[in-house]
Amino acid sequence: MSRTRGVVLRARSGFYTVLTDEGDLVEARLRGRVKKERQASDLAVIGDRVSVERLADGTGAIDAVEPRERRFSRRQPGPRGSWREDVMVANPDLVAVVFACDRPPPNPRLVDRFLVVTEYNEVPVLLVANKVDLVGEAEAQRLFGGYAQIGYEVVYASAKTGMGVEELRARLAGKLSIVTGPSGVGKSTLLNAIQPGLQLATGEVSQVLAGKGKHTTTHAELHALAGGGYVADTPGIRELGLWEIPPSELAWCFPEFREHLGNCAFNDCSHLHEPRCGLRAAVEAGAVSEARYDSYRRMLTGDLAA
Numbered sequence: 001m002s003r004t005r006g007v008v009l010r011a012r013s014g015f016y017t018v019l020t021d022e023g024d025l026v027e028a029r030l031r032g033r034v035k036k037e038r039q040a041s042d043l044a045v046i047g048d049r050v051s052v053e054r055l056a057d058g059t060g061a062i063d064a065v066e067p068r069e070r071r072f073s074r075r076q077p078g079p080r081g082s083w084r085e086d087v088m089v090a091n092p093d094l095v096a097v098v099f100a101c102d103r104p105p106p107n108p109r110l111v112d113r114f115l116v117v118t119e120y121n122e123v124p125v126l127l128v129a130n131k132v133d134l135v136g137e138a139e140a141q142r143l144f145g146g147y148a149q150i151g152y153e154v155v156y157a158s159a160k161t162g163m164g165v166e167e168l169r170a171r172l173a174g175k176l177s178i179v180t181g182p183s184g185v186g187k188s189t190l191l192n193a194i195q196p197g198l199q200l201a202t203g204e205v206s207q208v209l210a211g212k213g214k215h216t217t218t219h220a221e222l223h224a225l226a227g228g229g230y231v232a233d234t235p236g237i238r239e240l241g242l243w244e245i246p247p248s249e250l251a252w253c254f255p256e257f258r259e260h261l262g263n264c265a266f267n268d269c270s271h272l273h274e275p276r277c278g279l280r281a282a283v284e285a286g287a288v289s290e291a292r293y294d295s296y297r298r299m300l301t302g303d304l305a306a
């Protein structure tokens with residue numbers, strides 16, 4: 001039997017779809033040995049590079065998963081204060097965090113939550129402000145310009161008019177990207193615009209607001225892009241709710257806070273109420289935005305209300 005290598009595009013209940021380096025798709029299962037070597041939660045996930053043996057019936061057997069260069073994972077609480085890492089996507093090069101300028105209006109607390117998760121995973125991030133057609137460019141800049149000021153790359157887009165689509169296509173080309181953001185912001189519509197052949201199902205906003213959005217992307221899946229690269233249209237906000245960031249690492253996940261963290265009187269400063277806190281001093285001096293600090297405070301204390 002011949003052996004080949006490839007990337008996992010789809011993974012569900014023990015079955016993996018692998019796009020081989022030869023360009024064909026193979027449905028494969030994991031060899032028992034691989035299962036023994038790895039933790040159950042961490043066997044093979046989309047984005048993993050694997051080695052596959054081709055079997056006589058046309059299916060395959062994955063006999064090795066290559067070491068991951070990066071991961072996009074969440075931490076889930078385990079027994080007695082322990083944590084379990086749950087890898088969602090292996091080897092991501094870029095996370096595109098998509099929000100709408102309106103319908104639904106962007107919630108800064110939620111934007112920050114998405115950004116914090118990407119920072120924690122140390123994956124480069126691109127913020128996409130979609131539906132610019134609904135508010136105009138000046139208002140879009142007012143809503144998202146602050147993120148550019150603190151160093152985030154912001155792409156202004158409209159899947160409806162085509163604004164930003166070419167730029168996004170170029171940014172995703174040749175990379176393994178994750179497109180994420182709340183329901184109804186236009187993630188699937190944007191991806192369809194980037195690559196018309198994808199035909200991802202899109203939902204009506206009214207359904208989404210009623211909590212009845214089409215959940216067509218319940219399983220994470222990588223789509224191969226015509227210009228090279230792969231994109232995962234996932235995960236959504238439900239999954240994001242399960243991400244836990246260690247409290248002591250949360251402030252670091254706000255990049256513009258970092259330079260102020262060494263100025264606190266206490267090493268283990270939570271930046272909430274300790275005296276001589278470098279971060280709070282920076283907020284008072286106007287060097288750090290109150291909105292971002294407020295996001296930090298709410299995430300740390302579990303106050304997730306908008």
Ligand SMILES: Nc1nc2c(ncn2[C@@H]2O[C@H](COP(=O)(O)OP(=O)(O)O)[C@@H](O)[C@H]2O)c(=O)[nH]1
Pocket residue numbers: 130131132133134157158159160161182183184185186187188189190201202203204205
């Ligand atoms: N006005 C406007 N509507 C958009 C735009 N992009 C997407 N939509 C609409 O927003 C709704 C939700 O889009 P969808 O792609 O399903 O969002 P997703 O849940 O993030 O994948 C659909 O009705 C789309 O037609 C845009 O740029 N402008």
Ligand SMILES: [Mg+2]
Pocket residue numbers: 187188189201202203217
């Ligand atoms: Mg969608």
Ligand SMILES: [Zn+2]
Pocket residue numbers: 264265269270271272274276277278279280
């Ligand atoms: Zn402090």
